[in-house]
Amino acid sequence: MTTITEAKVLITCPGRNYVTLKIATSDGVTGIGDATLNGRELSVASYLRDHVCPLLIGKDPSCIERIWQYLYKGAYWRRGPVTMTAIAAVDVALWDIKGKRAGLPVYQLLGGASRDGVTVYGHASGEDIPGLLDEVGRLLDRGFRAVRAQAAVPGVGTVHGVPEGQRNAGEPAAVERPLVEGWDTGRYLNWVPRYMAMVRQEFGHGFHLLHDVHHRLTPIEAAHLGKSLELFRMFWIEDPTPAEDQEAFRLIRQHTTAPLAVGEVFNSIWDCQYLITERLIDYIRTSVSHAGGISHLRKILSLAELYGVRSGAHGAGDVSPVSFAAALHVDLSVQNFGMQEYMEYLPPCQEVFKTTWSFEDGLMHPGDAPGIGVEYDEEAAARFAYDPKYLPVNTLADGSVHDW
The missing domain is CATH 3.20.20.120 (Enolase-like C-terminal domain)
Structure with missing residues (x-):
């Protein structure tokens, strides 16, 4: 079974701050999701890094709905902009992975x-x-x-x-x-x-x-x-x-x-x-x-x-x-x-x-x-440091x- 092997949070400011979640699988496929919450970016970054990413390791990336419910119902403190933005980042990254593994754009x-x-x-x-x-x-x-x-x-x-x-x-x-x-x-x-x-x-x-x-x-x-x-x-x-x-x-x-x-x-x-x-x-x-x-x-x-x-x-x-x-x-x-x-x-x-x-x-x-059609350049992102706003x-x- 293919599993999630890595989930990391990337922060960059190419004109404005963006938080990106990158998920990697055991078969070498990666997917990305947007975790940006304008003016409160680090709150979502922390929520992902400290509470969500560790829970993703070992899970089957194809089970998108199951993982969504796990992160939503499993947190007990549901909803709210920080929680739902973090879940959204995971969800989009998993759809990105599913599209890449299928060789199809997500809309298909x-x-x-x-x-x-x-x-x-x-x-x-x-x-x-x-x-x-x-x-x-x-x-x-x-x-x-x-x-x-x-x-x-x-x-x-x-x-x-x-x-x-x-x-x-x-x-x-x-x-x-x-x-x-x-x-x-x-x-x-x-x-x-x-x-x-x-x-x-x-x-x-x-x-x-x-x-x-x-x-x-x-x-x-x-x-x-x-x-x-x-x-x-x-x-x-x-x-x-x-x-x-x-x-x-x-x-x-x-x-x-x-x-x-x-x-x-x-x-x-x-x-x-x-x-x-x-x-x-x-x-x-x-x-x-x-x-x-x-x-x-x-x-x-x-x-x-x-x-x-x-x-x-x-x-x-x-x-x-x-x-x-x-x-x-x-x-x-x-x-x-x-x-x-x-x-x-x-x-x-x-x-x-x-x-x-x-x-x-x-x-x-x-x-x-295949996937959502966006690739993230980590080297380029590193040139644009987070800027509190x-x-x-x-x-x-x-x-x-x-x-x-």
């Missing part, structure tokens, strides 16, 4: 392709409306069929914590201590419809338009925003309110027909069960790396399919190319695919992660290399902390 193991390619959306962010329009035009010229539009609110500050000059560089985390940013909901609600109108006026309705609220509104404020954006035929409004209060989405639904997307901070099927079964959302944004890997994400999407909810997986720069490639395999195979987020990685990243995916005419494909913190004018 998941039932084959349901479509020719995966529609992705790019990020267009600007300090002002002209800057935003330039970015939208740049993405459309490159062939994107969908664009997320964000512009800094005048007098408030940055766009979701992205530093100056790095609008499309993968949303780096903040500096060694959390950057404190300001927020003003009233200005935001007045501003967004203005620049969405300019985007549609400039470029028309021949592409999908998306917007990320980043959990910053109350339910009634989110309803007001959705109603004000209906004229611009949004593909979705993302994370309108903090998702802990799931019943809040019912109120939003009562006041707007704008499609709703949520879930990038969810970690399990239990986090989104109510939203899906009550049809309170249109797109579920759980990611491979933060929701237990390919195995668990498939279960979430199978539930979602029964209720007409489609996928919209998180794919910003805080997931490594390993996780993004795994997402493409799932996207290509599931019937209820909706949209895939895609942020181009910082140039040093390509030195560490060698990918096989392709982008053409707004569609991406994971490629047909944190995500920003939002405050209102009176100094009180607000959702970022």
Whole structure:
């Protein structure tokens, strides 16, 4: 019987921090999984190194579901971002191994392709409306069929914590201590419809338009925003309110027909069960790396399919190319695919992660290399030392902390 002989945690920072799990088997096959949790990377690294990796030695790598349940149920303290990110890394690495041993890309193991390619959306962010329009035009010229539009609110500050000059560089985390940013909901609600109108006026309705609220509104404020954006035929409004209060989405639904997307901070099927079964959302944004890997994400999407909810997986720069490639395999195979987020990685990243995916005419494909189609260059990774970073913190004018 083939067994797992080694499991090691690799940390690198080619532009931003990534944690990678590498598993080796007794027949010489290796697989990799993404264990990155933005701003809390070392927590997952420790969880894997100190608690999970020793338990993997000697296990049969082909028993993916059994190992998943062993790590989930066996820990007793279930769920949560650290645990589920660690399990996801193991799960994706085992799918990578299974694909390599079978000589097939992972999407073929998941039932084959349901479509020719995966529609992705790019990020267009600007300090002002002209800057935003330039970015939208740049993405459309490159062939994107969908664009997320964000512009800094005048007098408030940055766009979701992205530093100056790095609008499309993968949303780096903040500096060694959390950057404190300001927020003003009233200005935001007045501003967004203005620049969405300019985007549609400039470029028309021949592409999908998306917007990320980043959990910053109350339910009634989110309803007001959705109603004000209906004229611009949004593909979705993302994370309108903090998702802990799931019943809040019912109120939003009562006041707007704008499609709703949520879930990038969810970690399990239990986090989104109510939203899906009550049809309170249109797109579920759980990611491979933060929701237990390919195995668990498939279960979430199978539930979602029964209720007409489609996928919209998180794919910003805080997931490594390993996780993004795994997402493409799932996207290509599931019937209820909706949209895939895609942020181009910082140039040093390509030195560490060698990918096989392709982008053409707004569609991406994971490629047909066995496994997930990503190789990790340990020598290159060693050149980029871990760099402690944190995500920003939002405050209102009176100094009180607000959702970022």
